[in-house]
Structure formats: C-alpha cells, structure tokens
Amino acid sequence: MIQCLRSFILFLVMILWLFSCQKLPDKQVVNTNVFSMNHPNFHSDLQYKIQKIYTDYQIQGDVVFAIVDSSGLAYSYIVNKDVLEKRPTKYNDESPLYIASHTKSFTGTLLKILEEQGEIDLNASVKKYLPELHLNDKIDLDRITVKQLLNHTHGLFNTQLAWKTAFLGYSGNNIELIEDFNNDFQYDSSHQFRYSNVGPILAAMIVEKVSGKSWKQCMQDEIFNPLQMRGTTTEVSDFEKNEIMPSYTIDGSNSIVNSGFFKDDITMHASGGVLSSVSDLSKWICANINQEKNLLTQESWNELHTSTTRQDRTYFTYHRNGYSLGWDVATYQNDTILTRFGGLAGISFHASFIPKKKVGIIAFSNDSRAYLLPHLLANYAYNYLFRPTHADSIFKKELALFQESFEKENEIRYPLQDNVLVVADSINPILGRYVNDKGWPDITLMTKDDHYIFKWGIQEGVVYMNGEAYQADLGVMQRDFLIENDSLFTGSLNYIKE
Structure with missing residues (x-):
C-alpha cells in the first residue's frame, strides 16, 4: 500500500515536472494567431497590394508594416527584393529602424511622467528652468511655458540649434546651443502652432536640469525599461550601422543616388533621436491604446491624447485639427486618429492609433520617392478592418495621390556621376x-x-x-x-x- 502511494506521488511529480517544462504559448504568437483567424484574407490582400506597388513603381529598399491592438502586436509583414525573390531577408520584427520625429511623442510622455513625479511643472515658465536662455532680454520668457515647448506654440526658433542637433553635430554641451540661441533667434509673437524641432529639444534641456540625468538616460529609465523595450535606444553606437535599416535616395532612372544611415550619437535628439523595432514599438503603441498605468495615470494619458492647441492643416488624407504634447490629433474617415510621423532622407515612418477602436499601425519605408507609402498602407488596413466594403475603392483613390507624389519625387534632379x-x-x-x-x-x-x-x-x-x-x-x-x-x-x- 505504501509502495503504491509512493509510486502515485512519484507519478504526480513527474507529470508536474513535465508540465512545467512545456513552453507556454508566447503572448505575441497567440495574438497574431487570433488576428489571423479573425481576418483570414487580410495577409493575402495586403501582400498583393504591397508587392504590386513595389513592382509597379520599382520601389527600392524595404517596406515594413504592422498592426497593433490592445493585446500587442497582431500582424507584421516586411517586403524587399529578397522577399520578392524568395530569398531570406536580414530584417525581422527585432531589426532596428529610425523613427525620426515620432520621438516627439516619447519626449512629451517623458515630460508628463516627470510632472507626475513632481520634477517638472509643465505650466511653469521656461525662464524658471533655463535662466541662461535670456535672448538678450528681447523676449519675456516668463510668458512661455514648458507645455508650449511641447505643443509648438512657444514661437521660438534658431536655425543653428536645429541644424547642429539634426545634421551637423556639435560639442554635446547644451551651453553651446544656448549661446547660439541667445545670439541669433527668430520669434513668432502670435504663439500659434508652428511645428519645429526646437521646443522638445529645449524641453530636454529642462529634463537634464531638474533630473541631473541626460534626456537619453531618462528615456531609458522612465519609458523603455518599464515597457521592456529592450531593443530601443537613443544611441546609434548601440548597433553596427549596417544593422539599421538605411535610407535610399533614388532618382528618376531608378538608380540609387546614395544610401546609408546619416545619424550619429550626437545628432540623436529629443525631437528625432530614437531607434526601435516593430516588436518594441508594438509595446509602445499598445501602452498608448490601453493607457497603461505603469507609465501614467489615466488623467495624464488623457492630456497626452487630447489637443492642447489648435492647428488646421491637411497631410495626405489626415486633417490635423489639434496637437497634444507629442501627437497630432486628426480625423480620418470620421474617426479621431492620433498620428506622429517622421522622416529623414529617404526614411518615412508612420505611427498612429484610433483610440476608440483600440487599433494602431506601424509602417516604414526607405525609398525617397515613396514617402507616402506607409500612410497609404495604414489607411488600407484601417479601412479593411472598419469599412471593409469600401476599403478597395478608398485605396484606389488614395493610390492616385501616392502616384502623383511619387512622380513629383521622380522629377527631382540629382548630381550625375559624370x-x-x-x-x-x-x-x-x-x-x-x-x-x-x-x-x-x-x-x-x-x-x-x-x-x-x-x-x-x-x-x-x-x-x-x-x-x-x-x-x-x-x-x-x-x-x-x-x-x-x-x-x-x-x-x-x-x-x-x-
């Protein structure tokens, strides 16, 4: 009897051990499988459209596309010549890509996090935090707030700061940029929305003053680490440059004028200084969709997702009517959609989500002529999911806009090898x-x-x-x-x- 009991206990232990050794289904894999079951024809329909555009327009480089929902990454697809010719491609969902001006949405979120922590008051004046920025006492900086730096209503501009941080490089010392600003600046006293890199870069200087850490370190500590974005960085040197998806400048004869990634650590800044991946960005978009509490309270998320100033402009098919602290608030097909795009040389990056429908899109291309392609594909996916009977007809109309833009880019004359x-x-x-x-x-x-x-x-x-x-x-x-x-x-x- 005792021997039987021991055998039975041993049997149970073995069963439990075997069960514990089984790898549970990955959450991301489960989510992509669910999406595939719910939308069985989506991949073939999208694949056909992307590959046809790639072939018809002789696109160069890479096209990346992903859908994110409240559970995370739901779908992803990469197209390039290797894929079309059925060869293995070096890129996948973990490959680093440059998100350019989408960085501003991260920076706005960082400032909101620091406000919750009591480090920064977004309604306080710039002068309170940056007294060394005096502009030769020609502008009253007591009347410009940190929030205005983030929503582009501060009215300040300096060409040197914009060029040094984005393209040319500098000493790395904020004092140099402040001196440039003090000696030569432009100012729009209307304080209407005027988009530029300047505001978030000045806001990042404030972050460094109040935290004692660099903007880059704060991004790591306050956003990337909590969201487990392990492949996301503000440093180009964290990768070999040939690992990063490059940009391609293509001329009218379909020849590559130049290619590469034209950033270094010194030009990765608070308005355009993040490298990430589809896998990591899906965590970021998902956090925004769900307004995840490990970053912010719901009240703070609401401010991040609500207009803090007005704008009235149209980009491609999106009517932008407001700007929050890092997102354009727009409408597309009567839906409120939050977008923040980015570009550099041939790189075009798209990130968006529709809050009420809890779905977002990540898209990327790097052929200089095809900068509208990520937006075209994003729209097709939204329409496929929410307006399926009209998706193809809308796509056809929007494809004409893409073609018009593509043809204009093809007319640009670049230097000839001769x-x-x-x-x-x-x-x-x-x-x-x-x-x-x-x-x-x-x-x-x-x-x-x-x-x-x-x-x-x-x-x-x-x-x-x-x-x-x-x-x-x-x-x-x-x-x-x-x-x-x-x-x-x-x-x-x-x-x-x-």
Missing part, C-alpha cells in the same frame, strides 16, 4: 579647412582617391560640379557652395579659409 569633380592641380587650391565666425561647424575640403570630399560637421560627401558652382552630396541633403579667393559661401553662410 559631374563628379575629379582631382586636378588647378582645383587643389580649394583644399583646406574653412571656419565660420558665427559658430557654425567647420567645413573641410579634402581628396579621396581621384575626387574631392566636402566635410561639414559630421556629414561628408562627394563634390560635383553644378553649373558654375560646386555641389556636395551629404546624404541627408545636397549643398551648393562657391569659393572665391579664400572665402567659401554656402547659402547665407560665409566661411574663411583657415
């Missing part, structure tokens, strides 16, 4: 370092192999002849310049040879 400036003794006097007395980064002209290189701050590129002027292809931009004697002129900037 016009590369070849090294010659008669041209070599232009070589050297040029400095600007207004604080702009140095420009260096040098040779590489048989051609010339124009280096401006952290950006550099090949020099071409453009009529009687020179033109540098810096990847993120083409920049014309002239040299007369020992002076270099580019746009309104004057440089002197050192």
